Structures are given as C-alpha cells and as structure tokens.
Amino acid sequence: MASVKHTAIIDADPQSIWHVLRQFNSIAEWHSGVAHCTVEDGKSADTGGSIRKLMLADGGVVRQRLLSIDNDLMELSYGHEESELCITDFLADIKVRTEGDGSQSTVTWQAHFDMTNQDVTCHSVVSAFIIQGQQSLASKLMANITITA
Template sequence: MASVKHTAIIDADPQTIWHVLRKFDSIAEWHTGVAHCTVEGGKSADIGGSIRKLTLADGGFVRQRLLSVDNDLMEFSYGHEESELCIIDFLAAVKVRPEGNGSRSTVTWQAHFDMIDQDGTYHSIVSAFIIEGQQSLASKLMASITITD
C-alpha cells in the first residue's frame, strides 16, 4: 500500500481554515486543481456518506465519499468511489491543528492507496494534488505557508 502525507503550517487560525475545509462541496472554490464540484443525490455536503464529483482542472474526474467529519477535532476523511486514476482502496484524511499560540495552523493531509501500476506515477500525482491543495488553501486565505514534509 502506498502512502502520501504532507503537513503544512499556514499563517491563519485553525477555525478560519476549518471553516473553508469542512465544506465538502466547496473544494473547487479554493483548490486550483479542481474545476468543478457537485454533491450527488441532494444530500447535505457536510455529513458522512455524501458523495462529491470533482471535475479536475485537467478534465479528469473523481467521485469521493465523505466517510467521517468531526467539527470539534477539525478533521474529516474520505475515499474514492470512482476515479480515472489507476489506484484502488484510496482513503484520505485532513486534519487542522493549532500551531504555536493558535494564530497559525498545522494542516495535515494524508492518503493511503494501492496502485494498479507500480511505476510510481500515481504516487506523484496524489502527492502533487495534496501539495497544490495546501498551497491553494493558503492562497485563498491570503496566508503564508510552509510545507514541512
């Protein structure tokens, strides 16, 4: 099983970041790698079980199911229902934690998955998507960012 994990320190308070991230259907508003996002079946986007369909900036698509969301801990997890990528059993989690005196935040985004092809191409794609997401989030919040791993 492959794993990707990136942690970023963003110069914005955790509640501000969580307010953006917790809206499962709003990823296209801040992630530059996502052109469009819709939630299927009329479900609320903020409850477990909802499915979002992402149209990626490169024209591809991914359907993702929100598996869990915890507003108190400021974390959520999701998995792929359908994807054009040659990966299976994709599970990801995003966590927001206060950093220092609480005016900055640590955002950890990790994914675990199996690759159908073993050349590592999709490992790089997932890694780049996560880093681009963290950078896009900081840009939306007009905050500086440091990727720590």
C-alpha cells in the first residue's frame, strides 16, 4: 500500500479553514484542480455517507464518499467510490490543528491507496493533488502557506 502525507502551516485560524473544508460539496470553489462538484442522491453534503462527484480540471472524473466528519476535532475522512486514476482502495483524511497563538493552523492531508500498476506517476498524481489543494485552500483564505512535509 502506498501513502502520501503533506502537512502545511497556513496563516489562518483553524475555524476559518475548517469552515471551508467541512463543506464536502464545495471543493470546486477552492481547489484549483477541481472544475465542478455535485453531491449525489440529494444527501446533505456534510453527512457521513454522502457521495460527491468531482469533474477534475484535466477532464477526469472521481466519485468520493465522505466516511466520517468530526466538527469538534476538525477532521474528515473520505474514500474513492470510482476513479479514473490508476489507484484502488483509496482512503484519505484531513485534519486541522491550531498552530502557535491560534492565528495559524496546521493542515495535514494524507492518503493511503494501492496502485494498479507500480508507475511512479500514480503516486505523484495523488501527491500533487494534495499539495495543490493545500495551496488552493490558502489562496482562497488569502493566507500565506508553508508546506512542511
């Protein structure tokens, strides 16, 4: 099983970051790699079990299920239901934590998955999507970002 983990420090308070991240259906509003997002079956976008369909900026399609969300801990996890990527058994989680005096936050985004072929490109695609997401999140909040790992 392959894994990718990136941690970023964003110059924004945790509640502001969590407000954006917790809206499972709004990823297209802040992630530059996602062109469009819809939630299927009329479910609430912030309820475990809801499925979002992403139209990626490169034309790909991914369906993701929200597995869990915890507003108190500021954590969510999701998995792929369907993907055109060369990966299977994809599980990811995002955690927001207070950094320093509370005016900064640590955002940790990690994913675990199997690759259908051992092409390094698959791993790189997931890594790039996560980094792009963290950078896009900071840009949406007009905040500085430092990716630490």
